[in-house]
Amino acid sequence: xxxxxxxxxxxxxxxxxxxxxxxxxxxxxxxxxxxxxxxxxxxxxxxxxxxxxxxxxxxxxxxxxxxxxxxxxxxxxxxxxxxxxxxxxxxxxxxxxxxxxxxxxxxxxxxxxxxxxxxxxxxxxxxxxxxxxxxxxxxxxxxxxxxxxxxxxxxxxxxxxxxxxxxxxxxxxxxxxxxxxxxxxxxxxxxxxxxxxxxxxxxxxxxxxxxxxxxxxxxxxxxxxxxxxxxxxxxxxxxxxxxxxxxxxxxxxxxxxxxxxxxxxxxxxxxxxxxxxxxxxxxxxxxxxxxxxxxxxxxxxxxxxxxxxxxxxxxxxxxxxxxxxxxxxxxxxxxxxxxxxxxxxxxxxxxxxxxxxxxxxxxxxxxxxxxxxxxxxxxxxxxxxxxxxxxxx
Amino acid sequence: xxxxxxxxxxxxxxxxxxxxxxxxxxxxxxxxxxxxxxxxxxxxxxxxxxxxxxxxxxxxxxxxxxxxxxxxxxxxxxxxxxxxxxxxxxxxxxxxxxxxxxxxxxxxxxxxxxxxxxxxxxxxxxxxxxxxxxxxxxxxxxxxxxxxxxxxxxxxxxxxxxxxxxxxxxxxxxxxxxxxxxx
Numbered sequence: 090x091x092x093x094x095x096x097x098x099x100x101x102x103x104x105x106x107x108x109x110x111x112x113x114x115x116x117x118x119x120x121x122x123x124x125x126x127x128x129x130x131x132x133x134x135x136x137x138x139x140x141x142x143x144x145x146x147x148x149x150x151x152x153x154x155x156x157x158x159x160x161x162x163x164x165x166x167x168x169x170x171x172x173x174x175x176x177x178x179x180x181x182x183x184x185x186x187x188x189x190x191x192x193x194x195x196x197x198x199x200x201x202x203x204x205x206x207x208x209x210x211x212x213x214x215x216x217x218x219x220x221x222x223x224x225x226x227x228x229x230x231x232x233x234x235x236x237x238x239x240x241x242x243x244x245x246x247x248x249x250x251x252x253x254x255x256x257x258x259x260x261x262x263x264x265x266x267x268x269x270x271x272x273x274x275x276x277x278x279x280x281x282x283x284x285x286x287x288x289x290x291x292x293x294x295x296x297x298x299x300x301x302x303x304x305x306x307x308x309x310x311x312x313x314x315x316x317x318x319x320x321x322x323x324x325x326x327x328x329x330x331x332x333x334x335x336x337x338x339x340x341x342x343x344x345x346x347x348x349x350x351x352x353x354x355x356x357x358x359x360x361x362x363x364x365x366x367x368x369x370x371x372x373x374x375x376x377x378x379x380x381x382x383x384x385x386x387x388x389x390x391x392x393x394x395x396x397x398x399x400x401x402x403x404x405x406x407x408x409x410x411x412x413x414x415x416x417x418x419x420x421x422x423x424x425x426x427x428x429x430x431x432x433x434x435x436x437x438x439x440x441x442x443x444x445x446x447x448x449x450x451x452x453x454x455x456x457x458x459x460x461x462x463x464x465x466x467x468x469x470x471x472x473x474x475x476x477x478x479x480x481x482x
Numbered sequence: 483x484x485x486x487x488x489x490x491x492x493x494x495x496x497x498x499x500x501x502x503x504x505x506x507x508x509x510x511x512x513x514x515x516x517x518x519x520x521x522x523x524x525x526x527x528x529x530x531x532x533x534x535x536x537x538x539x540x541x542x543x544x545x546x547x548x549x550x551x552x553x554x555x556x557x558x559x560x561x562x563x564x565x566x567x568x569x570x571x572x573x574x575x576x577x578x579x580x581x582x583x584x585x586x587x588x589x590x591x592x593x594x595x596x597x598x599x600x601x602x603x604x605x606x607x608x609x610x611x612x613x614x615x616x617x618x619x620x621x622x623x624x625x626x627x628x629x630x631x632x633x634x635x636x637x638x639x640x641x642x643x644x645x646x647x648x649x650x651x652x653x654x655x656x657x658x659x660x661x662x663x664x665x
Contacts, residue, residue, distance in 0.1 A: 095504050121520075261543070263518060263520065264515055265505065266508075363541070365541045
């Protein structure tokens with residue numbers, strides 16, 4: 090086991106891409122993703138990483154170049170945030186539709202307007218139905234491990250889909266913390282070179298991403314949908330293999346202190362560490378709160394969530410994005426659909442928090458728990474669906 | 483867990499100070515976090531950085547609002563940036579200052595203070611009034627968060643050929659710091 094290294098999580102993410110021996114990188118800098126692509130540019134330039142670094146003038150071009158590079162059979166990596174992801178949006182669908190196993194570190198940040206460089210999930214949630222596999226991370230170690238796993242998942246012949254590793258802007262990307270790096274030999278054993286099914290090559294011309302008449306389009310999209318649904322089994326396999334090879338255990342749904350708790354919180358990303366701290370503080374006072382943290386958001390792990398939630402009484406879903414006129418936040422809407430389809434007897438609450446980098450301390454989460462546990466039914470004064478933590482009206 | 487908030491101005495290297503301590507603590511087998519408070523920051527504007535060190539895994543992603551100690555790189559921030567906000571009772575105010583003990587006691591009545599004229603030391607040792615590494619000596623003196631010697635490796639990694647000068651600067655600050663304990 091290697092010793093912990095104190096390193097900024099962004100730099101660690103680029104080291105993970107290097108350990109995965111990426112062959113092509115195309116990216117455009119945007120806060121808070123910048124350090125990842127800067128460091129990659131540096132290690133490509135100084136010869137530490139043998140990859141094509143394609144300089145582009147925008148994120149639209151970055152993702153387009155990634156599509157081209159991946160289609161030639163190169164292991165391809167990129168990273169973006171916020172407006173950058175929105176500018177990529179069109180090409181995100183093309184990458185998944187062409188079944189290209191690109192891996193992207195998505196450093197989550199709020200969308201303009203108003204302009205905010207700080208973290209929330211507006212960017213990834215606006216891209217949630219683009220057909221990408223989506224993983225979320227709580228700390229730097231998970232970022233490194235997830236990037237390595239993402240390539241193995243995406244490139245599996247049973248999957249062949251792009252994958253996004255989400256990490257919170259600043260609260261994760263800019264933190265120096267202890268991280269362990271696997272050795273290159275161990276990563277090479279875990280992640281052999283990408284063996285594409287078909288590649289673009291001038292000697293053997295093929296057409297990829299071609300046009301589909303109404304007679305074929307539905308079938309093409311249906312087969313893509315089956316692929317992302319079936320990817321869950323592969324993701325489980327890869328996580329198990331990773332646990333065996335590297336000793337760090339990963340599950341598509343993680344839980345914390347759910348055994349004795351009737352009330353459970355759910356969220357994506359780094360807030361889960363604050364929730365765990367809140368849970369520990371409550372436990373010191375003899376109160377039980379649990380956490381259910383989906384590590385996987387696409388494909389949505391409904392069966393696994395039902396399994397851990399079926400005996401629970403109350404679930405509060407926390408989200409870092411405004412619903413934009415929807416009944417509730419996007420994670421809550423999935424959960425509500427899951428609860429109905431599976432006939433669960435679970436009281437649901439939805440909270441919006443942490444928009445544009447707003448801090449939520451464990452004490453505020455404890456307040457939410459106290460509110461939920463002391464009332465039979467929560468009503469939000471100004472909105473009958475979701476509550477907004479800490480909002481000033 | 484020890485939580486420290488660093489106050490400086492853009493360009494003074496408050497973030498680097500926090501990073502070096504975190505790297506030293508991790509080197510010593512502890513868990514640590516260092517991160518900046520990003521804002522619309524410009525050279526000269528007040529900035530903050532945060533440090534957490536613990537012997538257990540740290541599961542917190544919010545800023546430090548109730549620090550065990552505060553470190554003030556620039557004494558002019560005392561009047562403008564309220565750097566002692568939320569400071570825990572008995573915590574240390576670690577300040578770059580050329581003021582006398584009596585004056586400091588008046589500014590921070592009833593508080594524990596560790597003061598050192600880091601601007602003077604930095605000018606003499608580094609040739610520039612950049613006090614971020616110099617103040618590390620005062621921080622270690624006040625908190626004993628890491629061994630002074632563990633700072634050497636991250637400082638050399640960070641400053642290359644200027645590493646030794648920075649080591650000399652923080653060692654002097656460690657030795658020359660004045661400790662004022664609250665009565």
